[in-house]
Amino acid sequence: MNEKLMNTKDKLSGLWQGRSKGQKTLLITGTILFLVIAGLLTYFVSKPNLVPLYSNLSPAETGQIKETLDAKGVQSEISNNGSTIMVPKEMVDTLMVELAAEGVPNTGTIDYSYFGQDSGFGMTDKEFDVIKLKATQTELSNLMKGIDGVNDANVMINLPAESVFVGEQTEGSSASVVLNLKPGAQLDQEKVNALFHLVSKSVPNLSTDNIVIMDQNFNYYDLNNGQNSSPGTSYASQQEIKAQIEQDIQRDVQKLLGTMMGQDKVVVAVTTDIDFTQENREENLVSPVVEGSDEGIAVSVERITEAYTGDGAAAGGVNGVGENDVPAYEATAEGTGNGDYERIEERVNNEVNRINKQIVESPYKIRDLGIQVMVEPPDPENLDSFTPEREEDIQQILSTIVRTSINKEENEEPLTQEQLQEKVVVSVQPFDGKQQLAEAEATPVIPIWMYIVGGVLLLAIIILIILLVRKKKQENEELEEEEDDLQDGPTFDIQDINNNEIETETTVRKKQLEKMAKEKPEDFAKLLRTWILEE
Numbered sequence: 001m002n003e004k005l006m007n008t009k010d011k012l013s014g015l016w017q018g019r020s021k022g023q024k025t026l027l028i029t030g031t032i033l034f035l036v037i038a039g040l041l042t043y044f045v046s047k048p049n050l051v052p053l054y055s056n057l058s059p060a061e062t063g064q065i066k067e068t069l070d071a072k073g074v075q076s077e078i079s080n081n082g083s084t085i086m087v088p089k090e091m092v093d094t095l096m097v098e099l100a101a102e103g104v105p106n107t108g109t110i111d112y113s114y115f116g117q118d119s120g121f122g123m124t125d126k127e128f129d130v131i132k133l134k135a136t137q138t139e140l141s142n143l144m145k146g147i148d149g150v151n152d153a154n155v156m157i158n159l160p161a162e163s164v165f166v167g168e169q170t171e172g173s174s175a176s177v178v179l180n181l182k183p184g185a186q187l188d189q190e191k192v193n194a195l196f197h198l199v200s201k202s203v204p205n206l207s208t209d210n211i212v213i214m215d216q217n218f219n220y221y222d223l224n225n226g227q228n229s230s231p232g233t234s235y236a237s238q239q240e241i242k243a244q245i246e247q248d249i250q251r252d253v254q255k256l257l258g259t260m261m262g263q264d265k266v267v268v269a270v271t272t273d274i275d276f277t278q279e280n281r282e283e284n285l286v287s288p289v290v291e292g293s294d295e296g297i298a299v300s301v302e303r304i305t306e307a308y309t310g311d312g313a314a315a316g317g318v319n320g321v322g323e324n325d326v327p328a329y330e331a332t333a334e335g336t337g338n339g340d341y342e343r344i345e346e347r348v349n350n351e352v353n354r355i356n357k358q359i360v361e362s363p364y365k366i367r368d369l370g371i372q373v374m375v376e377p378p379d380p381e382n383l384d385s386f387t388p389e390r391e392e393d394i395q396q397i398l399s400t401i402v403r404t405s406i407n408k409e410e411n412e413e414p415l416t417q418e419q420l421q422e423k424v425v426v427s428v429q430p431f432d433g434k435q436q437l438a439e440a441e442a443t444p445v446i447p448i449w450m451y452i453v454g455g456v457l458l459l460a461i462i463i464l465i466i467l468l469v470r471k472k473k474q475e476n477e478e479l480e481e482e483e484d485d486l487q488d489g490p491t492f493d494i495q496d497i498n499n500n501e502i503e504t505e506t507t508v509r510k511k512q513l514e515k516m517a518k519e520k521p522e523d524f525a526k527l528l529r530t531w532i533l534e535e
Contacts, residue, residue, distance in 0.1 A: 015474065030463035033456050050077055050086040053095060054105070056151060057083050061105035068104050069095070133157060140202055144177070144195065149185030154178045157203055173206040175199050177213045189237075192221045238276050241364060246270045253371060253401065257394065265376045267431070273368035275407070278361065285355040296350035308341035365407040371398050372425045380430035391426055398424040 019027070053076075054065060062082050069076045069087065074095065077086045087095055099105070123131075137155045144153035160171040177199060181187070187195075196208045213221045250270040257266040289296050373394065377386035399420040408414065517524040 015471075026463060027467070030460050034460045037453070037456060037460070048075060049089045050075075051089045051092055052084050053087045053092055055080070055084045057085065057105065064105050065099065068099065068102070129159075133159060136202065140177075140199060143198060144179065147191060147195070149182055149187060149191070150179055151182045151185075152180035154180075155199070157206075159203070160205075172210055173203050174210040175203060175206060175212070177211070179213065179215045181215050187215075187221065193223060195221070196223045238274070241276075242272060242274050245274065245364070245366070246272050249369075249371075249401070249405065253373070253398070256397065257373065257375070260394075261375060261378075265378075265431075267374040269372040271370045271372075272366055275365040275367045276363045278363045279359070280361075281359050283355070283357040283359060285353075285357070287353045287355065289351075289353055296352040298348055299351045300347075300349040302345075302347040304343070304345035306341070306343035366405055367407065368423070369402050369405050370423050370425075371402060372427075373398065374427045374429065374431075376431045377428060383428060383430075386428050391428065394426050395421070395424060398426070 016024070054061070057065070059082050062078060062085055065085050066076060066078065069085075074087060074091065078084070079086060137157055140155045140157075141153045144150050144155070154177070156176045158174045160173060177195065179187075192213070195213055196211055199211050199213075200206050200208050208223050211223075215221075247270075249272070250268050253270070254263075254266060254268045257268065375386065375391075375394065377383055379385040399417070402420055402423050403415055406415070513524070516527070
């Protein structure tokens with residue numbers, strides 16, 4: 001055994017000594033790299049898959065959970081500056097239930113559940129007010145955490161002291177809120193208004209004017225009911241709405257023309273002029289019942305007819321028509337005689353249409369619209385492959401979209417064909433750089449470290465192959481040398497055991513007799529005596 005080990009050691013030493021300096025360096029480097037890569041792969045494969053158990057924790061909560069997990073013998077890690085604790089993935093659900101049953105983590109905050117657990121009979125009014133205020137602040141913070149984009153919230157409420165005198169006015173309540181927003185999150189005006197109303201309705205005698213809301217970056221948020229919005233906010237909102245309208249129209253046009261020509265053959269741009277004016281007005285209109293006629297519907301009709309005929313009655317004169325008569329005073333006629341009197345009076349009350357309109361015109365009307373389309377011919381090298389009929393179809397489609405999208409007044413004349421053509425532009429030309437851009441977008445981006453690892457692995461494999469080939473070649477050479485040495489040594493004549501005598505009947509009998517003499521000597525002796533007596 002020792003001799004074999006020594007021979008193996010000598011062969012390895014000779015193999016190593018027979019290599020050049022470059023080969024030795026390459027072999028050592030490849031071996032080290034292979035061991036490092038194998039170790040890294042083993043480490044990452046054997047490393048447990050840790051996932052977050054709790055996030056957004058305070059240092060005290062993280063320490064409490066970490067201590068509990070260490071006592072249970074559970075592997076855990078702390079990340080995100082101590083706000084997240086991670087455990088093996090297969091134990092997340094079990095640990096969450098067990099920790100919740102043990103009351104971990106204990107945040108130390110007071111909510112409304114305190115009154116059903118820890119309140120006692122010895123509590124004073126002052127203590128009760130403080131605990132109630134703290135519970136209100138905690139509940140408001142929990143409500144704000146449920147809003148999308150809010151990571152945490154701290155609420156401070158100031159309640160005025162109640163006066164013991166009747167009729168004495170007390171100061172109003174006030175509240176301050178500090179929001180901790182998630183990275184990249186932004187609160188729109190709707191959410192800000194909701195926060196103001198949430199705090200205002202949760203605290204008695206608290207108006208929105210006494211509420212201050214800010215985030216961790218010292219950005220203040222103001223209540224905006226749509227009437228006193230700042231110019232910057234209004235401009236940003238208007239531009240967002242304008243961009244959304246243009247994007248919707250552009251997407252519809254792109255989808256329509258892309259189906260006709262191909263998605264990579266069409267590029268669409270849309271520009272709009274949006275009217276953001278909001279108008280509230282009231283109209284009281286009176287119109288005849290029958291169009292074209294000033295007469296209305298007779299609601300009530302009163303007719304009076306009087307007639308008198310008599311002898312010797314003095315006929316009445318006409319009111320105030322004499323030279324010295326008083327106006328509107330009935331004068332008497334001179335003389336006597338027969339007289340006739342007749343009076344006809346008719347009163348008619350006509351009703352007309354009375355229209356009362358409360359009109360609220362919404363903003364976001366499209367006053368003007370422009371569509372610009374670039375189309376690539378089916379054969380980019382031949383512009384004539386795009387026929388005029390196809391261009392006319394696209395012009396007609398875009399003109400219809402413009403006609404139906406622009407807001408028109410009732411008494412306004414519809415757009416003419418010339419006006420529609422001015423709002424639509426169709427350009428036919430090949431797209432330069434489109435193919436390169438598509439290829440660049442389709443090419444996946446491979447990290448540099450993957451190239452490095454792949455190159456190292458490839459180099460290690462090549463080195464191993466070279467070493468195996470050389471070792472095999474060297475073994476073959478050593479075997480050939482040993483065969484040459486055997487051929488050059490002394491030769492010996494060895495009788496071929498295969499050259500046996502040709503078995504005949506005599507030879508077979510001889511072997512049988514020899515076998516009998518060895519196995520049964522007595523029988524063999526009897527057989528010899530018999531042969532001798534016969535002779």
